[in-house]
Amino acid sequence: MKRQMLISSLSVLTxxxxxxxxxxxxxxxxxxxxxxxxxxxxxxxGHPLHGAFGGIHHLYxxxxxxxxxxxxxxxxxxxxxxxxxxxxxxxHAITEGKRKVLGVMYKDEKKxxxxxxxxxxxxxxxxxxxxxxxxxxxxxxxxxHTAQKQAGYVFSAxxx
Amino acid sequence: MKRQMLISSLSVLTxxxxxxxxxxxxxxxxxxxxxxxxxxxxxxxGHPLHGAFGGIHHLYxxxxxxxxxxxxxxxxxxxxxxxxxxxxxxxHAITEGKRKVLGVMYKDEKKxxxxxxxxxxxxxxxxxxxxxxxxxxxxxxxxxHTAQKQAGYVFSAxxx
Numbered sequence: 001m002k003r004q005m006l007i008s009s010l011s012v013l014t015x016x017x018x019x020x021x022x023x024x025x026x027x028x029x030x031x032x033x034x035x036x037x038x039x040x041x042x043x044x045x046g047h048p049l050h051g052a053f054g055g056i057h058h059l060y061x062x063x064x065x066x067x068x069x070x071x072x073x074x075x076x077x078x079x080x081x082x083x084x085x086x087x088x089x090x091x092h093a094i095t096e097g098k099r100k101v102l103g104v105m106y107k108d109e110k111k112x113x114x115x116x117x118x119x120x121x122x123x124x125x126x127x128x129x130x131x132x133x134x135x136x137x138x139x140x141x142x143x144x145h146t147a148q149k150q151a152g153y154v155f156s157a158x159x160x
Numbered sequence: 161m162k163r164q165m166l167i168s169s170l171s172v173l174t175x176x177x178x179x180x181x182x183x184x185x186x187x188x189x190x191x192x193x194x195x196x197x198x199x200x201x202x203x204x205x206g207h208p209l210h211g212a213f214g215g216i217h218h219l220y221x222x223x224x225x226x227x228x229x230x231x232x233x234x235x236x237x238x239x240x241x242x243x244x245x246x247x248x249x250x251x252h253a254i255t256e257g258k259r260k261v262l263g264v265m266y267k268d269e270k271k272x273x274x275x276x277x278x279x280x281x282x283x284x285x286x287x288x289x290x291x292x293x294x295x296x297x298x299x300x301x302x303x304x305h306t307a308q309k310q311a312g313y314v315f316s317a318x319x320x
Contacts, residue, residue, distance in 0.1 A: 037197035092207035
């Protein structure tokens with residue numbers, strides 16, 4: 001009984017430790033709305049990605065990520081944000097609605113060697129703590145991004 | 161004959177002088193793509209503004225204009241850019257196409273007292289010199305913006 005409690009306690013500690021490490025590796029990208037706007041796109045009903053990414057999305061890049069868009073090589077510390085909002089259509093116009101999810105890519109070859117050198121996270125709606133990817137980056141994100149290997153695993157290109 | 165030539169020459173000089181003054185008051189907003197992205201919208205066929213503004217547009221603000229969005233008072237030197245791109249729709253997605261026009265508002269109560277304290281200009285496509293507004297700001301721009309007097313003549317609001 002004592003031993004089982006000890007194992008349980010250790011497990012809890014290990015899980016808590018892993019969560020803290022993941023959080024430090026993939027922090028909420030504070031201030032990203034002041035970063036450079038890269039490009040935008042609207043994904044509508046009927047699109048194969050509508051379930052996951054339906055709405056209007058904007059990509060924002062920190063200065064290291066902008067270096068990556070320019071040179072094709074994303075350096076350590078590059079962060080790209082995928083800001084997905086609802087896109088209500090009415091009266092022949094599409095406007096921006098509530099935030100659905102904030103996807104983030106963090107470049108660190110060493111930390112994220114299993115997923116192309118990128119860490120992936122997604123913050124639900126306007127939450128800075130509710131995470132939708134966590135330990136599932138390989139299946140939830142990298143599975144698709146691996147198709148972009150020739151572009152450093154990045155789908156977007158800077159629109160001048 | 162000589163007198164007519166002189167008048168013509170003077171007219172040319174006057175027009176050239178006015179163009180230079182206008183150009184200095186309303187310069188091309190170099191570097192605006194690094195300014196803060198304010199919000200975006202898509203205007204589709206059937207919308208009453210489709211003829212003028214059909215496509216996807218993004219608003220960008222310099223730091224003084226951001227102060228205006230925050231406080232409701234746009235200070236001298238505030239510049240807002242309306243970046244209008246074609247918005248081709250295909251396969252249930254709307255993407256960004258070629259630039260149609262770059263609209264710009266410049267705040268200077270003194271210089272632009274006739275149009276709510278804002279100067280207005282529009283640069284055609286990717287040109288930094290081909291101007292679509294020129295001396296016609298009152299009719300081409302301010303006529304509609306005057307409806308926004310309570311918001312400092314600005315239609316857009318910052319989307320967090």
